[in-house]
Amino acid sequence: MNVEVIGNNAGLVWQALSAADAMGVKQLKKATKLKDKEVFAALGWLAREGKVNIDTDPEDEKDFIVSLVQA
Numbered sequence: 001m002n003v004e005v006i007g008n009n010a011g012l013v014w015q016a017l018s019a020a021d022a023m024g025v026k027q028l029k030k031a032t033k034l035k036d037k038e039v040f041a042a043l044g045w046l047a048r049e050g051k052v053n054i055d056t057d058p059e060d061e062k063d064f065i066v067s068l069v070q071a
Contacts, residue, residue, distance in 0.1 A: 001037070001038070001041065005038075006038075006041045006042060006045055007045065009032070009034055009038050009039070009041065009042040009045075010042040010043075010045040010046050012032045012034065012042070013028055013032055013034075013039065013042040013043065013046060013066075014046060014051065014068070016028055016031040016032050017052070017066060017067065017068045018068060019031075021067060022065050022066060022067035023065070023066055023067075024057055024060070024063045024064065024065055024066070025039060025040075025043075025063055025064050025066070026063060028043075028066065043066060050069060051068060051069055052066055052067065052068060052069060053066070053067045053068075053069055054066050
């Protein structure tokens with residue numbers, strides 16, 4: 001996986017999140033058809049750019065809830 005692939009995957013994740021208020025990682029995987037490591041790399045990219053909020057899911061402590069940062 002290279003930087004270009006991670007950037008493209010970040011775009012897929014961003015598009016999925018823009019269509020919903022918030023999503024869990026499991027939902028993101030299903031919506032984007034990406035693997036675990038691809039989703040997490042994309043989330044790292046978006047987090048570094050300050051574009052996502054990442055919180056622990058109160059119903060499942062092993063999952064995260066991700067949403068776009070509101071401008």
